[in-house]
Amino acid sequence: VSSATFKWPDPRMDLIDETLYGAKQLAALTENCAPRDKTTVAAQWIRLAYHDSSTADVREQTGGLDASIVYELEEDENVGVKGLDDFRHFTSPYVSMADVIAMGTVLSVASCGGPIIPFRGGRVDATKAGPDTVPEPYEDLEDHIESFKRQGFTKTEMIGLVACGHTLGGVRKVDFPDIIPETGPDFENFDRTEFKFDNAVYVDVTEFLDDTTANPLVRTFNETNRSDLRIFGSDKNVTMRSLASPDKFSKTCGSLLERMINTVPKGVKLTDTVDPFENKVSGVSLFPQNGTLVLQATLRRISANPKRSVKLFWQERQKQGSSACNSSGCSVNPTKTTTYSASFFGKLRGVKEFTNYEFRAQIPLGASVSKFWFTVDEGSGAKTVENGGGRYEIEQDTVVYDPARTTIASAGVDGKVLVVGVRTEQAAGAKVSVETYQGDTSNYIPIIQNVDLQLDTKNPPKDGYTFFTGSISSGASYLHVNAVVGGKKIRQFVDSKDLVL
Numbered sequence: 001v002s003s004a005t006f007k008w009p010d011p012r013m014d015l016i017d018e019t020l021y022g023a024k025q026l027a028a029l030t031e032n033c034a035p036r037d038k039t040t041v042a043a044q045w046i047r048l049a050y051h052d053s054s055t056a057d058v059r060e061q062t063g064g065l066d067a068s069i070v071y072e073l074e075e076d077e078n079v080g081v082k083g084l085d086d087f088r089h090f091t092s093p094y095v096s097m098a099d100v101i102a103m104g105t106v107l108s109v110a111s112c113g114g115p116i117i118p119f120r121g122g123r124v125d126a127t128k129a130g131p132d133t134v135p136e137p138y139e140d141l142e143d144h145i146e147s148f149k150r151q152g153f154t155k156t157e158m159i160g161l162v163a164c165g166h167t168l169g170g171v172r173k174v175d176f177p178d179i180i181p182e183t184g185p186d187f188e189n190f191d192r193t194e195f196k197f198d199n200a201v202y203v204d205v206t207e208f209l210d211d212t213t214a215n216p217l218v219r220t221f222n223e224t225n226r227s228d229l230r231i232f233g234s235d236k237n238v239t240m241r242s243l244a245s246p247d248k249f250s251k252t253c254g255s256l257l258e259r260m261i262n263t264v265p266k267g268v269k270l271t272d273t274v275d276p277f278e279n280k281v282s283g284v285s286l287f288p289q290n291g292t293l294v295l296q297a298t299l300r301r302i303s304a305n306p307k308r309s310v311k312l313f314w315q316e317r318q319k320q321g322s323s324a325c326n327s328s329g330c331s332v333n334p335t336k337t338t339t340y341s342a343s344f345f346g347k348l349r350g351v352k353e354f355t356n357y358e359f360r361a362q363i364p365l366g367a368s369v370s371k372f373w374f375t376v377d378e379g380s381g382a383k384t385v386e387n388g389g390g391r392y393e394i395e396q397d398t399v400v401y402d403p404a405r406t407t408i409a410s411a412g413v414d415g416k417v418l419v420v421g422v423r424t425e426q427a428a429g430a431k432v433s434v435e436t437y438q439g440d441t442s443n444y445i446p447i448i449q450n451v452d453l454q455l456d457t458k459n460p461p462k463d464g465y466t467f468f469t470g471s472i473s474s475g476a477s478y479l480h481v482n483a484v485v486g487g488k489k490i491r492q493f494v495d496s497k498d499l500v501l
Ligand code: HEM
Pocket: 039, 040, 042, 043, 044, 046, 047, 050, 079, 080, 081, 135, 136, 137, 138, 144, 161, 162, 164, 165, 166, 168, 169, 170, 171, 172, 173, 175, 176, 227, 231
C-alpha cells in the first residue's frame, strides 16, 4: 500500500488528514494516554474497535470494522463499551463511523507510546447489527481459537492480539462481577503500566511468566473466566516469551492491530495510507459580491517558515480584452496567515505545526476563473504548487454556495439559512436542493436530509447570479448542494468549517 497524494478536490483525504494530524479535536481526547473512568480513553477506544471488528468472517468476507457496534450496544457481550460518544462528532459524508473507530485505535495506541499504525480510510458503515461474536472470558480455548480464526487470526496471532489489547485498561467489577468479587476493587488493571502501551511487554509478559501478574483474566477467583491464562499459555508460553522483546512486541502489535482495523466486508475498498500532506487546499468558494466574483481558497503548508512567501494565481475562464491580469497571470497575496499546532499524532509523524495561507481574489464577473495554483518560496526561489499537475480546476461557476450571503441570512436565526447562487442566464427552471449531513446524533446514526431551495426574495438577482435559499437544521454540519441546471446535474460539497457561521 502506498502513501496517498492529495489531489484537490478530495474531501475524504482532507478530513482524514485534518482529523489525524490537524485541527480536529479527536486526537486531543486521547493525548498523553488520557485517563478516564478509572481506565484510559485509549483502552476504551481499542476495546470498542475490537468488539466492532470481531464480527469479521474472513472466509465469507462479512463483518469486520464496519461500525455495526452502533446497533449492538445493548448486547451483554458489549457491556461497558465506550467511545461512540467521542466519535460521533467526527463523522462526515466522507469519513464513516467505522473510519473514525479505526482512527481511534491508531491514535490511542500512539498516545500511550505504542507503534504508529498506518491509517487508510474508506470503510463503510453497516446498517444493522452483526452476529454476536465477541469472545467471552468463560469460553474455552478451542472456542477462542475458532473465533479468532474466523476473524482471520492464527492461534499465535490470537495470543499476540489479546496481549496487545490487554496491555491497556482492565476489568470493571460492575461489568464482570464473575471476575472481580464483591469484596474486590471497582476496577482492576491488566498490568501495572496502564498508561503505557510499550512497557506492557515487560509487564504483561514477564509478570505473566513470573506469575506475579495482577491481570484479573489470569488470576480471577473464578477459574472458568481465566481466559488470558488459557490463551497466553496455550503454546507453552512460546509466543509470550517472544513478545518479551519490546521491539518485537511493538512491531507485532502494530501489524496485528493494523490488520484488525483493516478487516472490512467484501466490496469495501480502502484508500492508500494517509500521511500528512505537504500542500493541502481547502475552503474553496467562488461567489458574487459587489460587482465581482470572489474566489476564496486556503493553502495549508507543513511547518512555519517566516521567510516563506506564498501567492495565489488564477486563470480566467473567459478571456477578456481589458482584463486585470497582466502577462504573468493574475495573482494575489494572502489576506491572512495562521500557524497552528499539529495534533500530538502529527508531531509523532514529525510535523510540529501547519500554516494556513488564506486568499481572497476579486475577479471580474465576465472573466470568472477556471483554474488556480500557487507559488511557494521558502527563501530559495519560487516553486509552483499545482495539484500534482493540472492545477486546481474549478469545474463550474454555474451553481455556487454563497458563504457571505449565507452568513448574513443566518444572523440571529435559529438554524441556518443557506444561500446558493445560480448564473442568471441559466437560472430559469433551475432546481436547487441541499443534502445535509448531521453525524452528531444520540443513536450514532447520521441524519441525512434533503431540503429544496426556493427563489430568494431577500436577495434579488445581482452580479449575474440569481439566488436560492432554504432553512436547514442547526445540527447539520456538512452538506452537498445538488442542482439541475439546463438538464445538467451539478453537485458541490460544503465542509463544516465553511458552513459553520
Ligand atoms: C478471548 C478474547 C478476549 C476476551 C475474553 C476479553 C475479555 C475482556 C474483558 C472481560 C474485559 C473487561 C471489560 C470491562 O470490564 O468492561 C476486557 C477489557 C479490554 N479488552 Fe479484552 N478480551 C479479549 C480480547 C481482546 C482483544 C483482541 C483486544 C484488542 C485488540 C481487547 C482489548 C481490551 C481492552 C483495551 C480492554 C480494557 C477496556 C477498558 O479498560 O475500558 N480484548 N477484555
